[in-house]
Amino acid sequence: MTDTAPALEIRDVTKSYGAMRAIENVDLTVRKGEMVALIGPSGSGKSTLLRCATGLVIADNVSGPISIFGDKVQEGGKLSARVRRARSRVGFIFQQFNLVRRISLYKNVLLGALGRMPTLKGAMGNFSTEDRRKAMEALERVGVKEHAGKRASDLSGGQQQRGAIARAMVQGAEAIFADEPIASLDPVSARRVMRLLRDLNQEDGITIVVTLHQVDYAMKYCDRAVALKAGRVVYDGPIGGLGRDRLIEIYGDEYRDVIDEEGVPA
Template sequence: MTDAAVLSVRNASKSFGSRRALDSVSINVRKGEMIALIGPSGSGKSTLLRSISGLQTIDPGEGRIEAFGESVQADGKISSKVREARIRIGFIFQQFNLVGRLTLFSNVALGSLGRIPFARGLFGAWPKETQAAVMAALARVGVAEYAAQRANTLSGGQQQRGAIARALVQKAKIILADEPVASLDPVSARKVMDILRDLNRVDGLTVVVTLHQVDYALRYCDRVVALKAGKIVYDGGADGLDKTRLIDIYGPEFEDVFWEGAPK
């Protein structure tokens, strides 16, 4: 792991039966970067993100993943120190991953469980510090007025902003976001991406986000990593992804859906 890297993936492979979802993938993520992971469906984006967080084990062998200088996993086994790394990594899921029957406030407060006694969280006896942090996080993402509402009564965009607030209460230094706008309408999607970019630029959080919307990747992220059939086929600046490269990544059909105003 390099001195500047907060995440390091080395020769990581992952197989599901005969299909290799990741094929000797290596990538370093530096502190303060905002990186888009793009590629066709099934290219390995989500598998890579889940492997980085330790939610998915990689294949046995020489592959290893580190976060903040601590091992997350190696040789197909999750490290005994993974909890120390995970507490600083917030994971944003496509389907929000909120508890529908709980209020938005309680869902966001769950982000503090790694730092307070479990029993206090179980009974909702949140310390004053946590309560203040929850309301500040909800205000930061623009949904403080919905704090008392049950999560399942909120829109998708409001729930996703709540999920980001939970990562803030967790005091995450890295946010891994797996297709965070895939199920949102265009307006809500832009709001979520604006929040992620603001947290990156203003707060200095490191953000790695998987996206199907290539235009969002180019608009919001300075660095883009493209996967195809489990391999990294591009890793560089967003300005280096021209139409020819994108067609090579996604196939000739990509030109048929190429959006107006995209790179030529």
């Protein structure tokens, strides 16, 4: 591992479910400090690729290596011995928030510190004063400090998602991988979450990789797009290269009437 290692490196990765190839021979390099949107039609392989990146999904046994900041996550259908270290540097944000619904938002955010704690201390919830301070600071930064004592189940989707991002901040994540983080949110909450991810990228240098169905959000908040179609990368470049013709090529002719002349869905 070196300081110059990419935040994420994927080489010749394939994942099959029976006879179906979810992703096929995908190569992807994300440099430190980038904010990258993974886009493409439903079923194109975006979520599978992101989950393979952290070892939540195991790629095929013929697949090449996947590394995070130089630490190998998996290769040849097996998790690496360094997968735990690699995962500790990444916060994963799920579409359905993945908070413990019965406990407070504050306690959910504190859970981000578990990866740095001895197992026994973590099991007993023996968090340090510093971890508790970081949790409240993170909640304040994401704009939900006033809800710290509420159960996660009593919060809106947008509030829960911002809590999930605060948890990644307490974790000390150097990168955030977000899998459709705004898919179930209203437009106002979706904009708040995307602005928050952009601010963490621009102000803190945190690498962001986010899967999105909404091309307009990708174009507004991200600098680079990687588009998948039928499990293969069909575009990898600046967000500004996603013109009308390119988007129709990615999403198909049925999108021709819903994409305006600037390439943004109408």
